[in-house]
Amino acid sequence: MSVTASMESSPSKGVTAEPDYDIGEIHNWTELLNFFNHTLSECHVELSESTKRVVLFVLYLAIFVVGLVENLLVICVNWRHSGRAGLLSLYILNMAIADLGIVLSLPVWMLEVTLDYTWLWGSFSCRFAHYFYFANMYSSIFFLVCLSIDRYITLTNASPSWQRHQHRVRRAVCAGVWVLSAIIPLPEVAHMQLVESSEPMCLFMAPFETFSTWALVVTLSATILGFLLPFALIAVFNVLTACRLRRAARPEGRRHCLLMCAYITVFAICWLPYHTTLLLLTLYGTHISLHCYLVHLLYFFFDVIDCFSMLHCVINPILYNFLSPSFRGRLLSAVVHYLPKVQAGAGRRASSSSSSTQHSIVITKEGAQPITAGPHHHPSLDFQAPSTSPISTAQSLTSS
Structure with a gap:
């Protein structure tokens, strides 16, 4: 069993080399590090x-840059409109x-890679950084599952009990x-x-005697809870x-x-290459x-591959927010709200009447959105797809 294979289950990457002797022969940290640094003798691959x-x-x-901007915008807009946005x-x-x-x-993983996987931030941050990453990773995945399930329930369930208690649930x-x-982490x-x-x-340093077992358990739990089960639920309900x-x-x-x-x-x-590679490296040598x-x-x-899996932090805001006409309307409304207010003359107010009318249409669209929906009409189900124009949508919602 490869120690570095199971060690790859965390964002902190160690030496990418595979030993060819039994882990049971290791008795101290020096021998373990030699175990990490032992290279394959059967073949050699020139990789930079x-x-x-x-x-x-x-x-x-x-x-980091794109994900930071996108997610901050999503949080600000949805937080500001949390009382009036979609269900x-x-x-x-x-x-x-x-x-x-x-x-x-x-930034922590970026600096670690630059420093050739040297960790300079102490023992506490070693655990906390990994815990913080994995807790948020599982949360992001689980909220995707909840969104897929709840969207289907809201579309199909029109019972008065669900309408009354859906926000509390x-x-x-x-x-x-x-x-x-x-x-979980x-x-x-x-x-x-x-x-x-x-x-x-x-x-990742499990006890020597049970290292293979610990590595396999951690990898399988990450694959099942972080990919197989969520993917099945997301696929089925969508x-x-x-x-x-x-x-x-x-x-x-x-x-x-x-x-x-x-x-x-x-x-x-995003996740299939990561979990496939992780599982193969963990199973290699013993299974x-x-x-x-x-x-x-x-x-x-x-x-x-691990870095590539983090692209979901960039893609999720686009798929679930920026492709939505209602979100773009709320974003525009938020931008207009925070623009400096300048006292202008009557002529300037008249020249800007068309743009202010458009903003009022967006606000009307949000304000007219019903809290509950019937079994055949669910305007609150925001599927984040380009649909009708804001004007026609606002008129239909207002008339309903």
């Missing part, structure tokens, strides 16, 4: 670690907070998601340790919602269906055999 570090630094920086905006707001937490942890679900996400984080050698490293919309023959049903397919596809693209060239490539590219 310096080039990989530069690529990772650029990717981390780009995700599912609570999940979107919490998902943006979780994605923002992931984005805020990226959503708040309880969000609180439960945060608590669950805070508990504990077994792995409890084994994160700062290993002092020539250079300090933050590593497909059911799409089928329901197609049967209802709504004008924008086809666009909504395409967008829900995008939800499923993006989740799979499966892989060609040495493949092992070299998996270890080398795991850091890049």
Whole structure:
């Protein structure tokens, strides 16, 4: 069993080399570090670690800058309109907070990669940084699941009981998601340790005798709870919602269906390579055999694949917010609200009457949105797809 394979289950990457002797022979930290640094003897692959570090630094920086701006905008707009926005905006707001937490942890991993995986921030931050990342990662994924399930329930359930208690249920679900996400990473984080050698490293260090078991348990739990189960629920409920919309023959049903397919596809693209690579590296040596060239490539590219999985922090705000006409309307309203108010003459007010009319249409659209919806008309179901223009939507909502 490879120690570095299981160690890859955290964002903190260690030495990408595979040992060829038994972990049971290791008795102290020095031998363990030699175990980490032992290279494959069967084959040799020329791969540039310096080039990989530069690529990772650029990717981390780009995700950090774009994700920070996008998620801050989503949080500000949804928080400001939390009382009047769509019924599912609570999940979107919490998902943006979780994605923002992931984005805020990226500078740590970016600097660690630049310093060749040297950890300079002490023992406490070694555990806390990993715990903070994983808790927000699970929260973001679970809120996606809640959003998919709740959207289908709201579309199909018109019972008075659900209409009365839906907001209370959503708040309880969000609180439960945060608590669950805070508990799941504990077994792995409890084994994160700062290993002092020539250079300090933050590593996953389970007991020597049971290391293989711990690594397999941590990896399987991460794959099942962080990908397989959420992906199944997201796929099933989005497909059911799409089928329901197609049967209802709504004008924008086809666009909504395409967008829900995008939800499923993006989740799979972001997380499938990560969990597949992680599982192969964990199983290698004790449960499966892989060609040495493949092992070299998996270890080398795991850091890049891990960084690639964080793209969901950039894509989620676009799919679930910026593609929505209602969100763009709220964003425009928020921008207008914070613009400096200048006392102008009657002529200037007259020249700006057309733009102010457009803003009032957006506000009317939000204000006219009903709190509850019948079984066949759910304007609160924001599928985040381009639909009719704000004017026609506002008029239809106002007339209803």
